[in-house]
Amino acid sequence: MQLRLRCFNCSTPYAIKQEEIDAALNSLFEAGHKHYNAHCPKCGKSNKVSKKQLKMSAPKWEPPKKTKK
């Protein structure tokens, strides 16, 4: 599954791949951030993607389990 976006700056449509969505969710989870910055391939501006949008595109994602002993 991909997350389709449209750049707010230049209106270029682009998509975030599943791998990137998973990685984004992991980093948001670890950092406690609410938005992921997806960079437009054309103009390089970062478009904010909410955690909710990411999760909707990655229904199988689960927070990484901490393996502290």
Ligand SMILES: [Zn+2]
């Ligand atoms: Zn753009």
